[in-house]
Amino acid sequence: MENSILSIKNLHKKYGKVHAVNDVSLDIYKGNVYGILGPNGSGKSTTLGIVLNVVNKTSGEYSWFGGKLETHDALKKVGAIIERPNFYPYMSAKENLELVCKIKGVDYKKVDEKLEIVGLIDRKNSKFKTFSLGMKQRLAIASALLNDPEILILDEPTNGLDPQGIHQVRDIIRLIASQGTTILLASHLLDEVEKVCSHVLVLRFGKILYNGKVDEMVSHNAYFELQSNNNQKLIEALKNHPELDNYENNEEKIIAHFKTQVDSAELNGFFFEKGISLNHLVKRKQSLEEQFLTLTNSTETQS
Amino acid sequence: MKRLLAIELQKIWKNRASKVLTIGYFVILSFIALIASIKFDIGIFKFHLAEMGIFNFPYIWHFNTYIASFLKIFLAVIIVSMMANEYSYGTLKQNLIDGMSKKELILSKFLTIVLFAGISTLFVFVMSLFLGYGFSSYTEIGIVFSDLEYLLAYFVKLLGFFSFCLFLGVLIKRSAFALGSLFIWFIFEKISYGILKFNIYNKNPKVDDVYAFMPLESMSNLLIEPFTRLNSVKNLQEAVGENSLKDYDVHLSSILIVLIWIAIFVYSSYIIIKKRDL
Numbered sequence: 001m002e003n004s005i006l007s008i009k010n011l012h013k014k015y016g017k018v019h020a021v022n023d024v025s026l027d028i029y030k031g032n033v034y035g036i037l038g039p040n041g042s043g044k045s046t047t048l049g050i051v052l053n054v055v056n057k058t059s060g061e062y063s064w065f066g067g068k069l070e071t072h073d074a075l076k077k078v079g080a081i082i083e084r085p086n087f088y089p090y091m092s093a094k095e096n097l098e099l100v101c102k103i104k105g106v107d108y109k110k111v112d113e114k115l116e117i118v119g120l121i122d123r124k125n126s127k128f129k130t131f132s133l134g135m136k137q138r139l140a141i142a143s144a145l146l147n148d149p150e151i152l153i154l155d156e157p158t159n160g161l162d163p164q165g166i167h168q169v170r171d172i173i174r175l176i177a178s179q180g181t182t183i184l185l186a187s188h189l190l191d192e193v194e195k196v197c198s199h200v201l202v203l204r205f206g207k208i209l210y211n212g213k214v215d216e217m218v219s220h221n222a223y224f225e226l227q228s229n230n231n232q233k234l235i236e237a238l239k240n241h242p243e244l245d246n247y248e249n250n251e252e253k254i255i256a257h258f259k260t261q262v263d264s265a266e267l268n269g270f271f272f273e274k275g276i277s278l279n280h281l282v283k284r285k286q287s288l289e290e291q292f293l294t295l296t297n298s299t300e301t302q303s
Numbered sequence: 304m305k306r307l308l309a310i311e312l313q314k315i316w317k318n319r320a321s322k323v324l325t326i327g328y329f330v331i332l333s334f335i336a337l338i339a340s341i342k343f344d345i346g347i348f349k350f351h352l353a354e355m356g357i358f359n360f361p362y363i364w365h366f367n368t369y370i371a372s373f374l375k376i377f378l379a380v381i382i383v384s385m386m387a388n389e390y391s392y393g394t395l396k397q398n399l400i401d402g403m404s405k406k407e408l409i410l411s412k413f414l415t416i417v418l419f420a421g422i423s424t425l426f427v428f429v430m431s432l433f434l435g436y437g438f439s440s441y442t443e444i445g446i447v448f449s450d451l452e453y454l455l456a457y458f459v460k461l462l463g464f465f466s467f468c469l470f471l472g473v474l475i476k477r478s479a480f481a482l483g484s485l486f487i488w489f490i491f492e493k494i495s496y497g498i499l500k501f502n503i504y505n506k507n508p509k510v511d512d513v514y515a516f517m518p519l520e521s522m523s524n525l526l527i528e529p530f531t532r533l534n535s536v537k538n539l540q541e542a543v544g545e546n547s548l549k550d551y552d553v554h555l556s557s558i559l560i561v562l563i564w565i566a567i568f569v570y571s572s573y574i575i576i577k578k579r580d581l
Binding site for chain 2: 015049052053054055056070071072073074075076078080082084086087088089090091095098099100102103104105143
C-alpha cells in the first residue's frame with residue numbers, strides 16, 4: 001500500500017507471566033487521526049514502545065513506511081512523545097531542541113519556528129528544569145514536530161496537566177491534525193479520543209476489543225429517549241415493536257434500544273398509529289465513554 | 304562520527320558538574336609540573352625532587368604517565384554519570400525515539416571515551432616534553448623520544464578503565480551504585496589475589512599469571528610503579544641488600560589483554576541496551 005505509514009501484525013509482548021500485548025494488529029495510513037484507547041495498563045504504551053524501538057517485542061511484526069527503512073532511520077521521520085517529557089534538565093529549551101536536531105539531522109532554524117507554535121518562544125533560554133509540567137509537555141510536542149514528521153505519536157499527552165494545560169495541548173493537536181499530519185494518540189481519556197480521532201483501537205489486557213472508525217462504533221449503538229403522558233401505555237406499545245432489543249424505565253423517560261437502525265420519524269409514526277402521542281422523542285448516540293464501558297465490561301463478565 | 308561526538312559533547316559540556324570536573328581534571332593534571340618545585344632544605348640534607356632525576360628523559364614518560372593515571376577517576380565519574388543520567392532523565396529512551404540507533408548510542412559514548420583518553424595522553428605528552436626540556440639532564444632527540452610506549456600504555460589504560468566505567472553505568476543505571484561497584488570490584492580483585500597468593504597457593508607465581516587477566520589488574524600491569532626505578536632509590540635498595548629485578552617495561556601482552564577487555568565491555572554494553580526494555 002502506497003500510503004501505509006505503520007503496519008503492525010500479530011504483535012505480542014510478554015513480561016514474564018504478564019501478557020502485556022496480545023495479538024495486536026493495526027494499520028495506519030496517511031492523513032488519518034488514530035486513537036488507541038484503553039484503561040491504564042492495557043498495553044497502549046507497550047505497543048508504542050515496541051514500534052518506537054525502546055521495548056523488545058516477544059513475537060510479531062511491524063514495519064514503518066512499507067518496510068523500506070530500518071526502524072531507527074524511520075523514526076527520524078516520526079515525531080513521538082511518550083508518557084512524560086524527557087529532556088536534559090540542565091539545558092535550556094533551545095539547547096534541548098538543538099540536540100534533537102543533531103540526532104534527527106534537522107536544521108537549527110526549525111527550533112524557533114516550533115517553539116513559536118507551542119508558545120514557548122519567550123522561554124527558549126530558560127533551563128528545562130524551571131518549566132511547569134504543561135510547558136514541558138508543550139516543549140515535548142515542539143521537539144516531536146522539529147522534523148515536520150509524517151506521523152505524530154502522542155502517548156497520554158494531557159496526562160497530569162491542569163485544565164488550561166489540557167486545553168492548550170488539545171488546541172495544538174487540533175492545529176497539527178488540521179494541517180494533514182497523521183496522528184496516533186494513545187489515551188485513557190475517552191472524550192479526548194472522541195474529539196480528535198477518526199479511527200480507534202480499543203485495548204484491554206493487551207487484546208483488541210474494537211478496531212475501526214469512531215463514528216461506526218458510536219452510531220452502532222444509538223438509542224431513543226421516549227416520554228408520553230401515559231408511560232405505561234407507551235411501554236405496552238413499545239413491547240410490540242418488532243425491532244425492540246430491550247428497554248429501561250428510567251423514571252420519567254423510557255430508554256429503548258433497537259436491534260437495527262430505526263428512524264425517528266418512523267418510530268413516531270409507529271406510536272401515533274397506536275394512539276400515543278409522545279411529548280419527548282430524542283435519538284441519542286451512546287457516547288464513546290458509555291460505549292467503552294460496555295465493551296470493557298462485557299469482556300470482564302466473560303472472563 | 305562527528306555528529307555522534309557533537310551530540311555527546313553537548314550533553315557533557317552543558318552540564319555544569321561535568322564541566323567543572325573536566326576543567327578540574329586538566330588543572331590538577333598540570334599540577335604534576337608542581338612536583339618540580341618540591342624542595343626540602345633541612346640543614347645539610349637537601350631534597351629537591353626535580354634534581355633527583357624524575358624529569359630525566361626517557362624516565363619522565365614513565366613517571367608522568369604513572370602519576371597522571373591516578374587522576375583518571377575524575378573522568379570516570381563523568382563517564383559513569385553521563386550514562387546513568389541518560390537513564391534517570393529518560394533521555395536514553397527519548398534519544399532512541401528521536402531516531403538514534405542503539406549502536407549509535409553506544410558508539411557515541413565510546414567515541415567520547417576515546418576522545419577523553421586521547422586528549423589526556425596528548426596533554427601528558429606536551430607537559431612532559433616541557434618539563435623534560437626544563438629539568439632533564441639529557442635532551443638529545445634520540446633520548447627524548449625513546450620509551451614512548453609508556454604513552455601508548457597510558458592511553459590504553461585510560462581507555463580500558465573508562466570502558467569499564469561505561470559498562471558499569473549501562474548495567475547499573477545509577478552513578479553512585481556504579482562507582483560503588485567499581486570500588487567493590489577493585490577490593491574483590493585485591494583481596495582474592497591476596498588470599499589465593501599467600502594463603503592458598505603459598506606465593507605461587509602462577510597466581511600472578513592468572514590475575515594478569517583480571518580487568519583492573521591487567522590495567523595496572525600496563526604501567527608499573529616507577530619509584531623503585533630511580534637511581535637514588537635503587538642505590539638505597541642495594542645498600543640494604545635487596546636486589547630488585549623488577550620488569551618496568553610495557554608488554555605487548557598486557558596491552559592485548561586490556562584491548563580485549565575494552566572490546567568485551569563495549570560490546571556487552573551494546574548487548575545490554577539491545578536486550579533491555581527501556
